[in-house]
Amino acid sequence: SRTTEWWRHAAIYQLYPRSFADGNGDGIGDLAGARDRLDYLKALGVEAIWFSPWYLSPMADAGYDVTDFRQIDPRFGTLADAENLIHEAHERDIRVIVDIVPNHVSNEHEWFLKALGSAPGSPERELFWFRDGRGEDGSLPPNAWQSIFGGPAWTRVPDGQWYLHLFAPEQPDLNWRSPQVRAEYEDILRFWFDRGVDGIRVDSAAMCSKDPALPDYDHTTLPDPHPYVDLDANHEIYRGWRAVADSYPEPRALIGEVWLADSERFARYLRSDELHSAFNFDFLGCGWDAEALRGCIDQTLAAHAGVGAPSTWVLSNHDVTRHVTRYGRPDTSTAAGIRQYNPVVDEDLGRRRARAAALLTMALPGAVYIYQGEELGLPEVEDIPADRRDDPIYHRTAGEDPGRDGCRVPLPWSGGHEPYGFSPDGAERPWLPQPASWAGLSVAAQETDPASMLWLYREALSLRAGHAALGDGPMQWLEAPAGVLAFARGATFTCVLNLSDAPVDLPEHRSVLLGSGPLDGTRLPPDTGVWLRTS
Numbered sequence: 172s173r174t175t176e177w178w179r180h181a182a183i184y185q186l187y188p189r190s191f192a193d194g195n196g197d198g199i200g201d202l203a204g205a206r207d208r209l210d211y212l213k214a215l216g217v218e219a220i221w222f223s224p225w226y227l228s229p230m231a232d233a234g235y236d237v238t239d240f241r242q243i244d245p246r247f248g249t250l251a252d253a254e255n256l257i258h259e260a261h262e263r264d265i266r267v268i269v270d271i272v273p274n275h276v277s278n279e280h281e282w283f284l285k286a287l288g289s290a291p292g293s294p295e296r297e298l299f300w301f302r303d304g305r306g307e308d309g310s311l312p313p314n315a316w317q318s319i320f321g322g323p324a325w326t327r328v329p330d331g332q333w334y335l336h337l338f339a340p341e342q343p344d345l346n347w348r349s350p351q352v353r354a355e356y357e358d359i360l361r362f363w364f365d366r367g368v369d370g371i372r373v374d375s376a377a378m379c380s381k382d383p384a385l386p387d388y389d390h391t392t393l394p395d396p397h398p399y400v401d402l403d404a405n406h407e408i409y410r411g412w413r414a415v416a417d418s419y420p421e422p423r424a425l426i427g428e429v430w431l432a433d434s435e436r437f438a439r440y441l442r443s444d445e446l447h448s449a450f451n452f453d454f455l456g457c458g459w460d461a462e463a464l465r466g467c468i469d470q471t472l473a474a475h476a477g478v479g480a481p482s483t484w485v486l487s488n489h490d491v492t493r494h495v496t497r498y499g500r501p502d503t504s505t506a507a508g509i510r511q512y513n514p515v516v517d518e519d520l521g522r523r524r525a526r527a528a529a530l531l532t533m534a535l536p537g538a539v540y541i542y543q544g545e546e547l548g549l550p551e552v553e554d555i556p557a558d559r560r561d562d563p564i565y566h567r568t569a570g571e572d573p574g575r576d577g578c579r580v581p582l583p584w585s586g587g588h589e590p591y592g593f594s595p596d597g598a599e600r601p602w603l604p605q606p607a608s609w610a611g612l613s614v615a616a617q618e619t620d621p622a623s624m625l626w627l628y629r630e631a632l633s634l635r636a637g638h639a640a641l642g643d644g645p646m647q648w649l650e651a652p653a654g655v656l657a658f659a660r661g662a663t664f665t666c667v668l669n670l671s672d673a674p675v676d677l678p679e680h681r682s683v684l685l686g687s688g689p690l691d692g693t694r695l696p697p698d699t700g701v702w703l704r705t706s
C-alpha cells in the first residue's frame with residue numbers, strides 16, 4: 172500500500188554518477204548525463220534515485236573520499252546542476268537520495284590538512300584518530316588493525332604520529348566523540364534537505380564509533396564487543412540525525428548501509444527514533460537455493476517487524492559482483508564470497524536466474540533497490556587489464572582481490588562498440604573499458620526486444636506500482652514442492668519461483684501477470700519465476 176512514507180515501498184535506483192552517462196565527453200559520467208536520462212528512469216518505473224557520492228573529491232575511492240560535502244566535484248558538474256537535477260527529478264515525481272559518508276573524509280579535507288599542520292595532542296588532531304606508535308621509536312603502528320582495503324589501518328605522518336583509516340590511507344577516520352564532528356554532519360544533512368533532497372544513504376553506518384582505547388583484537392574471530400563495528404555509541408549519532416530529518420514537514424528518510432550478520436543487532440538501527448530503513452544484503456550470501464532464500468526472507472521480515480520498519484531487498488550494488496555473474500557460477504560457489512575470480516560462468520543461466528530473482532525481490536514486502544545496469548542484465552566485467560583498474564582494493568591487495576571495477580563499467584546506451592552511447596561522439600574513452608560483447612545489452616538494443624531484461628523490469632515495476640498489495644504489507648507463504656518458493660500478497664496476487672531442476676505445476680490461477688521466461692503449459696520450468704493473478 173502506498174503512503175507518504177515512500178521508503179516503505181519505493182523502487183529505488185542506485186545511480187553511480189561516474190558510470191551512468193557522460194554529458195560532456197570526458198569519458199566520465201556526470202550530472203548533465205544523468206539529467207538527460209531522467210525520462211529513461213521514469214519510463215523504467217523508478218520512484219527514487221540514490222546518487223552515489225557526487226561531491227568534491229580526489230577520487231582515491233571513487234568519491235567515497237569527500238573533500239567538501241557542500242560542493243559538487245567539477246568532473247560531475249556544479250551545485251546548480253545538482254539543484255536542477257533534484258528539481259527535475261521531483262517534476263517527474265521521483266525522489267532523490269544523496270550519499271553521506273560519516274566514517275571518514277578525504278585526506279584533502281580542510282580538517283585533515285589542518286590536523287596535519289597542528290601539533291600532536293592539538294584540538295585539530297582530536298577530530299581524527301591520531302596516536303603515537305608502538306616500539307622504542309614509535310615506528311610500529313598503534314595497534315594491529317587492518318584496513319578493509321588491505322594493509323595496516325594506520326599511516327604515519329612526518330612528525331611521527333599515526334592516524335587511523337579503516338579504508339584507504341586517503342580516508343582518515345573521523346572521531347565521532349567530537350561535538351564538532353557531530354554538529355558538522357547535522358549541518359550537512361540540513362544543507363541537502365534544504366535543497367529538497369528526500370533521503371540520505373548513510374555509508375558504512377555501523378562503523379563510525381570506535382572504542383577509544385583502540386584495543387587489538389583477534390581477527391580470526393568476531394569479538395563481542397568489537398572495537399569498531401556496531402558500538403552502542405552509533406545509535407546516539409543517528410538519533411541526532413533523525414531529529415534533523417523529523418524537523419522537516421515533508422518526510423525525509425535516513426537509509427543505512429549497515430553490514431551486520433546478526434539481524435537483531437541490525438534491527439536496532441531501525442528503531443523509531445533512528446534510521447528509517449537499511450539495506451538488506453542477505454540475498455548476496457544465499458546463492459541460488461530455495462531453503463536459504465526462504466530462511467533469509469523469514470529472518471529479515473521478523474527482524475523488521477520487531478521494530479516496525481519496512482524491509483528492503485538488494486541483489487547488487489557498486490561493491491559486489493553483479494548478480495548475473497554470481498548466479499551464473501556453478502552452484503557450489505554461489506553462496507561463497509561476494510567477490511571472487513571465477514572463470515566458470517554460465518551467463519545465460521545467470522541471466523535466467525537474475526530475471527526470476529528480479530520478480531522475487533519486487534514481489535516481496537518493502538522497498539527494492541536496483542543498481543544501475545541491473546535492468547540491462549549486465550554481467551560483471553572480469554577481464555579489465557591491470558593498468559585500467561581503478562579500485563584501491565585491487566591495488567592495495569596487489570590484485571589478489573579483483574576489487575569492484577567490474578561492476579562499475581560505464582553503461583551501454585546504444586551502438587555497436589565503445590563507448591556505446593555512454594559519451595557523445597568524439598569523446599575521450601570511458602574511464603573503464605567496456606566489453607566488445609555489450610552491443611546486444613545496450614538500452615537501444617533492448618528497447619526493441621520484448622524478451623529483454625529491460626522489458627521485464629519495466630513491466631514488473633509497472634505492475635508493482637499498480638498493485639495495492641505489493642510494496643509494504645504482509646505476505647503469506649504457500650505450500651510448494653522442495654526447491655520452489657511460492658507466496659501470496661493480498662487476496663489475488665501470487666509469486667512462484669522454481670529453483671529446482673525440474674518443471675513444477677503452477678497453482679490454480681486466473682491469469683499469468685508476468686513470467687521471467689516462457690512457461691511450459693501449466694508448468695513452471697527451472698530457474699523461472701512468475702506472477703499470477705489468483706482467484
Ligand code: TEU
Pocket residue numbers: 232235236272319338374375428430489490
Ligand atoms: O562500503 C562499506 C563496506 O564496508 C564495504 O561495502 C566495502 O567497501 C567492500 O565490501 C569491501 O570489501 C561503503 C561504500 O559502499 C564503498 O563503496 C566505499 O568504498 C566504502 O564504504 C568506504 O567509504
Ligand code: CA
Pocket residue numbers: 193194195196197198199200201246
Ligand atoms: Ca563527463
